[in-house]
Amino acid sequence: MCEWxxxxxxxxxxxxxxxxxxxxxxxxxEQESDNVSLGKILHETTYKKEKEFLIDNKxxxxxxHKNKNILEVHEVKKSxxxxxxxxxxxxxYLYYLREVKDVKNTIGYLDYPSIKKKTKIELNHENEEELKxxxxxxxxxxxNPMIKPKKSKICRKCSYLEFCFS
Numbered sequence: 351m352c353e354w355x356x357x358x359x360x361x362x363x364x365x366x367x368x369x370x371x372x373x374x375x376x377x378x379x380e381q382e383s384d385n386v387s388l389g390k391i392l393h394e395t396t397y398k399k400e401k402e403f404l405i406d407n408k409x410x411x412x413x414x415h416k417n418k419n420i421l422e423v424h425e426v427k428k429s430x431x432x433x434x435x436x437x438x439x440x441x442x443y444l445y446y447l448r449e450v451k452d453v454k455n456t457i458g459y460l461d462y463p464s465i466k467k468k469t470k471i472e473l474n475h476e477n478e479e480e481l482k483x484x485x486x487x488x489x490x491x492x493x494n495p496m497i498k499p500k501k502s503k504i505c506r507k508c509s510y511l512e513f514c515f516s
Contacts, residue, residue: 354450355488356408360442360481363488364435368499369510374492379509396463397426406450409443412461419455423447426461430469436460437471438484444473445481 355374362370372379400413415422425440440458447453458471491497499505499514508514 353489354406354408354446355442355485357410357439357442359488360484361432361435361439363484363491364438365432365504366499366502366508366510367491367497368514369508370488371491371496372510372513374488375496377510377513379513397461400424405446408450409446411443421447421453421456423456423458424461425458426463428462428464430460430462430465430467433460433469437469438477438481440471441473441477442481444471445478448473 359370359374362373397413403411403414405411411423412426413424415424423440423443425436425443427436430436437460440460444456444458447456456473458473460469460471462468501515505511505514
């Protein structure tokens with residue numbers, strides 16, 4: 351198995367490889383981002399009683415519910431515009447819990463409180479194999495020089511915009 355990554359890296363893998371590389375090399379601009387701040391406020395105000403779980407500095411689970419013998423892992427997002435990166439981030443949490451922490455009975459939920467939507471996510475053999483490839487690719491990306499930024503519509507709201515294109 352490759353070196354374990356973290357959940358944000360899985361998410362950024364789908365969004366932008368330059369952003370992934372910068373974040374992975376500890377160039378973090380999110381603390382300045384209004385979008386990140388809004389997401390944190392949404393989580394804190396919508397799920398006041400829920401507790402976050404940071405596990406091994408690799409996965410940061412927004413909240414967990416135990417339902418009979420199944421562990422429900424919840425990831426809160428402000429919008430479903432990035433559903434694929436969000437889904438794989440949550441799948442990675444389920445995979446990490448199973449492989450590293452030996453937690454077998456898990457199910458994931460993407461919670462979108464602003465649009466009152468909740469999507470059930472289950473780890474299966476197909477997306478597990480895809481995750482293994484993604485982890486390997488992230489490790490390769492991170493071991494090489496920075497990837498040159500490519501301008502796209504998503505750049506307008508990115509906290510790395512000025513860094514990449516100034």
